[in-house]
Structure formats: C-alpha cells, structure tokens
Amino acid sequence: MTAAYIIHRRAYSNxxxxxxxxxxxxxxxxxxARGGRSATTRGRQSWLPxxxxxxQWSGRGEIKSLRSWETVAEPCVLKADALYCGFxxxxxxxxxxxxxQAQPELFQAYARTVMQLAHKNIELQCILRIFEKQLLQCLGxxxxxxxxxxxxxxLEAHASYDYQPELGPIACxxxxxxxxxxxxxxxxxxHSEQFSNAESMxxxxxxxxxxxxxxxxxxxxxxxxxxxxxxLGE
Amino acid sequence: xxxxxxxxxxxxxxxCLPGVGPKSSQRMxxxxxxxxxxxxxxxxxxxxxxxxxxxxxxxxxxLTEHPxxxxxxxxxxxxxxxxxxxxxxxxxxxxxxxxxxxxxxxxGGHLSPLDGIGPDEIGLDKLxxxxxxxxxxxxxxxxxxxxxxxxxxxYIREMAQTQGVTITRIAHGVxxxxxxxxxxxxxxxxxxxxxGENW
Numbered sequence: 001m002t003a004a005y006i007i008h009r010r011a012y013s014n015x016x017x018x019x020x021x022x023x024x025x026x027x028x029x030x031x032x033a034r035g036g037r038s039a040t041t042r043g044r045q046s047w048l049p050x051x052x053x054x055x056q057w058s059g060r061g062e063i064k065s066l067r068s069w070e071t072v073a074e075p076c077v078l079k080a081d082a083l084y085c086g087f088x089x090x091x092x093x094x095x096x097x098x099x100x101q102a103q104p105e106l107f108q109a110y111a112r113t114v115m116q117l118a119h120k121n122i123e124l125q126c127i128l129r130i131f132e133k134q135l136l137q138c139l140g141x142x143x144x145x146x147x148x149x150x151x152x153x154x155l156e157a158h159a160s161y162d163y164q165p166e167l168g169p170i171a172c173x174x175x176x177x178x179x180x181x182x183x184x185x186x187x188x189x190x191h192s193e194q195f196s197n198a199e200s201m202x203x204x205x206x207x208x209x210x211x212x213x214x215x216x217x218x219x220x221x222x223x224x225x226x227x228x229x230x231x232l233g234e
Numbered sequence: 235x236x237x238x239x240x241x242x243x244x245x246x247x248x249x250c251l252p253g254v255g256p257k258s259s260q261r262m263x264x265x266x267x268x269x270x271x272x273x274x275x276x277x278x279x280x281x282x283x284x285x286x287x288x289x290x291x292x293x294x295x296x297l298t299e300h301p302x303x304x305x306x307x308x309x310x311x312x313x314x315x316x317x318x319x320x321x322x323x324x325x326x327x328x329x330x331x332x333x334x335x336x337x338x339x340x341x342g343g344h345l346s347p348l349d350g351i352g353p354d355e356i357g358l359d360k361l362x363x364x365x366x367x368x369x370x371x372x373x374x375x376x377x378x379x380x381x382x383x384x385x386x387x388x389y390i391r392e393m394a395q396t397q398g399v400t401i402t403r404i405a406h407g408v409x410x411x412x413x414x415x416x417x418x419x420x421x422x423x424x425x426x427x428x429x430g431e432n433w
Contacts, residue, residue, distance in 0.1 A: 007348070008348045008349075010349065014252055014253050020348075048380070048381060048420060049381055050381070051420075071419070077420075077423075078381070079384070079388075080388050081388075083381065083384060083385050083388065084385065084388075086381075087347045087348070087385065088347075090348060091347050091348055094348055221347070222347035222348070222350050222351070222352050223347035223348075225347070225352040225353055225354075226345065226347065226352070226353070226385065226389060
C-alpha cells in the first residue's frame with residue numbers, strides 16, 4: 001500500500017473510472033477503478049480528489065488496475081476559492097510532473113498544501129506561493145532567494161533586482177528596463193515564507209507566474225480562468 | 235475502400251450505443267434483420283430525423299427540435315425561477331421526480347480545468363446574459379455533487395451575487411431507504427452539517 005491523492009478522475013466506458021493519482025512512491029500515475037461508477041455496490045467509495053488514501057495497484061501497462069483503496073483520514077473538503085486553488089495546484093502537478101517518477105518531497109508539500117487549503121488558516125495566496133516555490137524546488141528549478149546570482153552579495157530588502165530564470169536575482173538600478181523586476185523584500189519574503197505586505201505578495205505572484213510560464217509552455221493554465229471573475233490571482 | 239460486408243458494418247455501427255459490446259451488437263443486428271425489419275426501418279428513419287433536426291434550445295440550451303423548447307415556451311411555468319443543471323438528462327430527471335414549475339438552464343457540463351473546460355466552454359456567458367436581461371428572482375443550482383459540480387456552483391454563485399437574486403442549491407445527503415452504516419463518510423458528514431428543520 002502506498003499513500004496517494006487523487007488528482008483527477010474521468011469516466012471510462014460504462015461504469016469504470018480512470019483516476020489520476022499522485023502517489024508518494026511512484027509520483028503521478030493513472031489507475032483504473034473497474035466498476036467505480038456503478039451505483040449498485042453498497043457503500044461504494046466516493047472517489048474524490050483531495051482525499052488522502054492508501055492504494056494498491058497492479059499491472060505493467062501505462063494504466064494500472066486499482067487493487068485496493070482505503071481512506072485514512074477525513075476527506076479534505078475544499079470549498080469556494082480554496083477549491084479553485086485546489087484545481088490550480090492539481091493542474092500544476094499534472095502539467096509539470098512526469099508520470100511514474102517518485103517525488104516524495106513534492107508529495108509532502110502537496111499534502112501540506114491540501115491540508116492548509118482545507119483549513120484556510122493562512123491566506124490562500126500565501127499557500128499557493130509557497131507551494132509554487134516548493135514545486136519548482138522539487139523539480140530541480142529551485143529559486144535563489146538569499147543572495148545575488150552575480151555578485152554573491154546577500155540580498156537587500158530595499159534594492160531592486162532583475163530575476164533571470166534559471167540564474168537568479170541580479171542587482172539592477174531602478175531606471176534600467178528589465179524583464180522581471182522584483183524588490184529584495186519580495187525575494188526574502190518568499191525565502192522565509194512570510195509575506196510582510198501586500199506589495200511583496202503581488203510581486204511574488206508576478207514572479208512565480210513569470211517563472212512557471214517558461215516551464216508550462218504556450219498553453220495557459222485553465223484553472224486561472226476561474227479566478228478571473230474576481231481577479232484573486234493565480 | 236470499405237471491404238467490410240454490410241452486415242459487419244451494421245454490427246460495428248451498433249457498438250456506438252452505451253453498454254453494447256461486440257456480442258450484443260451482433261444479437262441486435264440479427265434480431266433487426268431476421269425478426270423486426272419494420273421496427274428497424276422506423277428506427278433508421280427516426281434516428282436520421284432526430285440527428286438532422288434536434289438542436290439546442292435558444293433559451294435554455296436543452297435538446298429540442300424547435301428553436302425554443304417546450305418548457306421554455308410554456309406560459310404556465312414560473313419565469314422567476316431558474317434551475318441550473320449540467321445536462322439535458324438532468325432536466326428530465328427533475329421533471330419526472332419533482333413538482334418544480336420554473337424554467338431551466340442547461341450547462342454544457344461542468345468546470346473542469348484539468349480537462350481544459352473553463353467557464354466559456356460550458357456556456358456560462360450565456361447564463362450571465364440571461365440573468366441580466368430577465369427578471370429572475372431565484373436561481374436553483376442543481377449541479378452534481380462532485381468537486382467539479384461544486385466549483386461550477388461556486389462560480390455561478392459569484393456571478394449571480396451581483397444581480398441581487400436568491401441563490402439556492404439542492405440539498406444532498408443520505409439516499410431515501412438507505413442505511414447510515416453504509417453511507418460513505420463524505421456524504422454523511424455533508425448531510426450532517428447541512429441538517430435542516432423542514433422534515
């Protein structure tokens with residue numbers, strides 16, 4: 001048995017379901033739950049995303065067969081905006097991770113994020129930024145948030161930097177035109193995972209969006225459209 | 235070109251029906267050819283007509299052969315209530331099971347970003363337009379109790395809040411005749427937190 005979350009589910013043939021799992025031991029992989037949609041089985045499982053479960057599967061092909069499934073904890077019920085955020089993190093996982101590649105650290109980060117989204121004791125924006133940072137870290141694109149990439153000098157809160165993808169922050173003066181200008185404070189806040197003000201939160205959102213876009217390619221994230229109505233961000 | 239015999243083509247074509255595999259499609263084909271030719275002719279004719287004529291209602295999006303469907307054009311129905319469902323079959327289910335006398339709006343599915351389905355793909359822009367132009371006082375959201383249905387309901391609620399209408403959602407919980415012991419935890423906790431006084 002391995003710990004997993006359902007990222008997405010889609011109907012397959014008359015009564016089966018294909019569940020896209022994000023598991024601790026094998027990363028993202030699709031499994032088929034035969035008869036998963038039929039209403040005849042008493043006490044049938046409700047295969048819902050964001051539910052922490054223990055699963056066992058078998059098979060060699062791309063789509064495995066689900067052998068057994070147990071929910072361990074209370075289902076994490078995401079509501080309203082937190083649910084949109086849930087879709088967003090699931091879409092990031094689906095788009096950026098390769099199938100069947102174990103990512104135990106990312107799995108832990110994902111589990112923490114889902115828990116936080118369900119309890120909503122931290123601001124949603126903040127939860128997303130931290131998840132994005134950890135996601136990039138786990139994928140090997142970790143951010144440089146403590147010192148400048150060229151001079152190796154520690155970052156200063158009030159200086160402005162040009163953040164270059166896969167390189168890091170490079171000191172620049174306020175008049176220079178650069179692609180991604182951020183304040184030192186924003187980078188330090190991202191590092192400490194505590195946002196000091198709304199401005200640094202806004203900049204962090206822009207920075208993450210800019211960095212993620214280079215890995216996501218040309219197809220935009222669909223879950224962002226959900227937020228457009230109220231422009232909550234990501 | 236196609237070197238399959240006509241019989242084989244028929245058997246193959248019948249497999250597009252839900253729940254029909256090679257064996258049953260073969261049975262169906264032989265039954266139609268050997269025992270019920272007139273029924274088969276009628277089926278072929280109605281099927282061709284239905285495929286040609288049935289489209290979506292201009293107002294509610296449900297399936298109909300008229301520009302505006304029977305429900306939308308019925309003056310007896312209460313135009314101040316609008317029930318929002320995911321598919322035309324949901325309209326039929328509600329019509330058969332309840333005494334609801336308002337109008338409907340059929341979405342083209344539910345919001346599912348991971349399948350690439352966003353607000354525009356399911357016709358929410360059309361719904362927004364309708365909310366603005368018509369005098370609707372209550373909208374009843376009857377999307378499925380899946381997380382996608384939940385997200386769709388939330389999106390509609392945000393959209394409609396600015397219009398000053400009452401927004402209600404159908405209740406969900408333990409099925410009639412069911413036993414609590416066998417109901418899954420999520421449903422039970424939902425039923426419990428949404429307990430009501432009208433019973």
